[in-house]
Amino acid sequence: MYRTLSLAAMIALSAGCASQGGHTTMGTTKDPDAVKGVTWQWLSKTTDKERLEVTEPERYTFALQPDGRVYARFDCNQGNGAYEISSGKLEFGPIAMTRKACLPGSLDSTYAQALVKVESFRVEDGELILGLDDDGSMHFRAAP
Template identity: 35%
Template structure:
């Protein structure tokens, strides 16, 4: 037992300092979800440079922020969940998401939907619609509230 304690002590001395630090405050106490984003949102389209995608079955592509620091998706026949952090002026960063990998029917937009959500950098509400801007000018996803 003494040998194990000594090994752990020595390992602690050799670890880089950043491994020994506690988690940052934003990870422990994430900012609350803005009130405007409460509820479930249906994906209705993507406006990208040179291409517009209209979603024919929006009820198969849902997004929500169930609690501070979290995002949840229904991506056709799959589900995904991960971290999300809100910043100033509509900034939004979506973290790594865990996703089921069921085989959806041909023509599914599930993979595109989840990938696009992971690229979001900002959000806004316009005329009752949630707009999620993708990074690097890749387009804007449009959502309507789930009825």
């Protein structure tokens, strides 16, 4: 009895999460409200040429404010600027940032250069994935 009920519940749940036309998978959204008001920590960057893993994600963050402002941390530097977002699309305007010299091995300039290339987003199973204009991507998690 329980096995039959569990299987029926799983099927109903799966059917409820499936999208029309198969464009959205369970746990994926392109809703701007899913991104705003969250501090996102940078996990990795992937392009055709490289895969970069970030060992200290809490040092590279950004948060989209409801008023169209973005606040970011670039390791030892802070920055803010403007952004535009719509369903599945995200672009950062110029981001003014402090110019401290971070320790050797910092990814501050790599992170800043990558944010300029952002053109799309999706949240998939709680992870934010930013699409870059060079067919690369950046992965983020919500800060604890």
